[in-house]
Amino acid sequence: MKTSVYIATSLDGFIARKDGALDWLPGIDSTDTPGGEDYGYHEFMDSIDVLIMGRKTFETVLSFETDWPYGNKRMIVLSSQPVSIPNELSDRVEPSSLSPVKLIEKLSAEGFQHAYIDGGITIQSFLNAGLIDELIITRVPVLIGSGISLFGTLEADIKLQHLQSQSYPNGLVQSRYRRL
């Protein structure tokens, strides 16, 4: 089973301000950009069959004043505490307190093939467990000075292979890496 991160960060490496705010991120109000640039998002989403994110990221997504952005995709919300899942999402969103290793084993046994790992703490725990295969990082040309970091401390260096980078007219630079 393959695991990927697809995320935007500020140039100083933050995925959100300390309070979760994404105001510095262009186009956060709409992940759908008809006739416009989607930074490979839909192609990526079409390639995954399950999302794994932490409770805080899940709650941030719920707070967006848009429709549920993930269609009918299966989603696992990682949390050691109970998670409040709206009724209309209970057919596809499921809480879990499994470790990254156990969760990937379970999802793999269920036939899932490609997981989207999202949210700072979740990404960091999967990286530390050696369970991130691919990273697609889009850098926004702004320094915000503080916030929630994409990366955290590691037990050992993680060497990556750069696959491809591309820049967009609005200054976003997207790089793809895979684990060596």
Next chain:
Amino acid sequence: MKTSVYIATSLDGFIARKDGALDWLPGIDSTDTPGGEDYGYHEFMDSIDVLIMGRKTFETVLSFETDWPYGNKRMIVLSSQPVSIPNELSDRVEPSSLSPVKLIEKLSAEGFQHAYIDGGITIQSFLNAGLIDELIITRVPVLIGSGISLFGTLEADIKLQHLQSQSYPNGLVQSRYRRL
């Protein structure tokens, strides 16, 4: 007077390990790569006429087992404490405890036109003073988990314009930004 940063970071944003080690950085033992790739370093160095770095970065450079890498370029070593400058460098290296604003005023009055701002604390203080015009950041495809950060806290967001990115066969990705 123009000010530029030219620096390599790990993918997680560190310019050195906590003890200053640069072992994760390819080619640190030789900034000169005859017939090879220099990531635009010599072209950049030819464009600057003065270097400004902090005491710790200066001491790190002195510890390299190579010849002095900056030729006859004028260098200012920023420090609130006395700095020990080897005799053979005293004709070109000068300590200073001036603020970024005062230092740039002084160097500008002396006719300098393009300063290379180097070292984590120094870069951060110049950024906070609004005194960085250009950033050339080269990302090494490795996560090291902890170390000395390129960027620090800011009094306000700093928006940048992306000018150009290019990737190298060894996976380094270099992006140029200028202040908006």
